[in-house]
Structure formats: C-alpha cells, structure tokens
Amino acid sequence: xxxxxxxxxxxxxxxxxxxxxxxxxxxxxxxxxxxxxxxxxxxxxxxxxxxxxxxxxxxxxxxxxxxxxxxxxxxxxxxxxxxxxxxxxxxxxxxxxxxxxxxxxxxxxxxxxxxxxxxxxxxxxxxxxxxxxxxxxxxxxxxxxxxxxxxxxxxxxxxxxxxxxxxxxxxxxxxxxxxxxxxxxxxxxxxxxxxxxxxxxxxxxxxxxxxxxxxxxxxxxxxxxxxxxxxxxxxxxxxxxxxxxxxxxxxxxxxxxxxxxxxxxxxxxxxxxxxxxxxxxxxxxxxxxxxxxxxxxxxxxxx
Numbered sequence: 528x529x530x531x532x533x534x535x536x537x538x539x540x541x542x543x544x545x546x547x548x549x550x551x552x553x554x555x556x557x558x559x560x561x562x563x564x565x566x567x568x569x570x571x572x573x574x575x576x577x578x579x580x581x582x583x584x585x586x587x588x589x590x591x592x593x594x595x596x597x598x599x600x601x602x603x604x605x606x607x608x609x610x611x612x613x614x615x616x617x618x619x620x621x622x623x624x625x626x627x628x629x630x631x632x633x634x635x636x637x638x639x640x641x642x643x644x645x646x647x648x649x650x651x652x653x654x655x656x657x658x659x660x661x662x663x664x665x666x667x668x669x670x671x672x673x674x675x676x677x678x679x680x681x682x683x684x685x686x687x688x689x690x691x692x693x694x695x696x697x698x699x700x701x702x703x704x705x706x707x708x709x710x711x712x713x714x715x716x717x718x719x720x721x722x723x724x725x726x727x728x729x730x731x732x733x734x735x736x737x738x739x740x741x742x743x744x745x746x747x748x749x750x751x752x753x754x755x756x757x758x759x760x761x762x763x764x765x766x767x768x769x770x771x772x773x774x775x776x777x778x779x780x781x782x783x784x785x786x787x788x789x790x791x792x793x794x795x796x797x798x799x800x801x802x803x804x805x806x807x808x809x810x811x812x813x814x815x816x817x818x819x820x821x822x823x824x825x826x827x828x829x830x
Contacts, residue, residue: 530757532605539598540605543584547613550578553800556614560674560803568668568677571617571638571652580635584610584619585626589633595626600698604705604760611709611779614803616675618649620702620815621657624695629655641699642681643814650679673806696816697765700772701756703815707775708749708756710804714779714786715745717801721790732789741789745782752778769816769824776818779808 532540559569579585587603589595603623610619621641622632631637631654640649642658647666650656656663666679719742722733732738755771783805793799812818 530754530761536602536605539602540609543606543609544612546582547609547615550575551613551615556800556803559616560797568651569616569675571649573638575615576617576622576638577635579615579619580633585623585635586633587623589627593627594633600701600763601757601760603702604756607702607705608709608712608756611706612713614675614710614800614807618653619706620699623702624699625655625657629657643699644817645680645682646814647679647681648676648814651677671810673810674803676807676810678810697763697768699815700821701759701768703811704752704756704759704768704772704775707772707779707808707811708752710808711745711749711752711775711778711782714782714801714804715742715749718742718745718782718786718789738789741785745785748774748778748782766824766828769821772816773818773821773825776808776812780805780812783808 555575559572583596584606586595587598587606588600589597591597607619607623618638618640622635622637622639624641625637625639626633629637629639632639637654638649638652639655639657640647640653642656642662646669647656647658647663650663650666663679663681666681669678669680671678719733722738722742723731725732733742752771752774755767755774759767759771783801786801787795787799787805790799790801796802816824
C-alpha cells in the first residue's frame, strides 16, 4: 500500500491552499473574529460558503454525472486539512457529507449542520439540521471557547444515550481529524518561524535546547497523525479512523499549547492566531467523536 501523494493530489492540495489564502486569508480571519464585536456570536459568511461551493469543496466526492468533482476520500482529506490549517469557520463537515442528499449543499447555497451528541454548531445560521426531525426543539445556546464556532445544546441529543453511530459518522470523524491535522501542521510552522526570528541574548530562541525540543516534538506529533489520517483515508476502516482522530486531536491540542510556549506571553492573547488554533482544536476534540468514544471503539476492536 502506497500512502505517498500523487502529482494530482499535490496539485489539489496546493490549489485548495491557494484558494483559501485568497478567499479567507488572515485579514478575513481577524475580521471574522473581531466583528461586529469581540464576544458576539459570529455571522456565517454566506459569500465565502458559495465560493467554496463554486470551487467544488462540498461536491468533491460526488460523481461527475451528479455535478460533482468525482474524487475520493483521500482527496477530501487533503482539502479538509487545508481548511483546518486556515481555520475556516462553519459546519464544513456536515455540509460536505450532505452534498448529494440535501439540495443546494453541494453548491454552497444551503448550509447544513448536524446534531453531534448533545451539541450542534452554527444552529442559527443553518438552513438544514441533520440528526432527526424536530430534534433541535428546546436547544439552548451555550458558551463556546472558540469565537468562530457558536454552539447549542440539545437535551437528549442524537447518540447521547448509547445509540449506534449514524451512517456517515465515521467519515465525519475522519474529515474532522484532517482539520485537526492541518491545524497541528500550521502551529508547528508558526512555532519554528518564531523560533528562528525571535532573538534573546543575541541568538535566535530556536538555538536553545528547550525550544528545539518543543519544535521537534510538534513535528513528530504532526507526522504521526498525518500517517494515521492518510492511512485511514485509504482504507476507510472505522477503527483506523477512530485511531486517527485520537492522534490528530492530540497533535492539534498539544502543538497549539507548545506553540504558545514558543511564542511566550504573546501567544496567549487574542491577537495571536495560535490562540485561535488552540480554541478550535479544543472544540473539535470534543466532537465527531470525543476522545472517550474513539477510545471505546479501539478497545472494542481489540477484544
């Protein structure tokens, strides 16, 4: 089995990165975080959503005869890795999974979210909610640590009482793991860049052993998670996907924490993007599935 990317896959990844840098660069990210006022619920950027739809982001795995791009799960993982790297907000995974079954989802005209356990993201902005008719009745807003992921809690939500996972849950977990992988890679790059640029005592801080080790551990966690995520994308095995989600969650959260350490006090403020990566990684780690659910899946497979 060969996990190396083909030339077409490298071109796809480069194209998605270029697209997101142009449509959702740092200025647009900061505007989304800071407007209309820090702490207020964010508004979903419908124009960005349609731009992603026009680029085929949501229809990537749809057959060409149905208006899709006709690619596979490995290519979708590469696209979501770039979305995680850019911290693109919104229910990307749910809308992608709904392409082909919910009218308008493939083109970005319809925003789709999904009840995941007792939580649902972007409920107020969504046109369609998956997870059961009327299930969001009584949903109440809860405070989210991520300023770009508004959450509602649904009493007795889907899968909250030991129900079997719904179809597509494993794919959702894999695509979320891909977003975590992209975030882990981005914070590694940010830490290394800062360690090379920032000087103390006349030397770059990266010359000091403690900083070197932090950066090295970040790289190792990222590449281990990358191998697991790419491997699970090829096999599609639910157990391997659960393992990939665990490793990607660990890489995203711990890398963001170590990146904060490398940046010193400047990394703990809202002005630093690494702060946003940490908050988003915390939210994703509790969803699609949680670390506890993924561990149970792995344990059951070992019995």
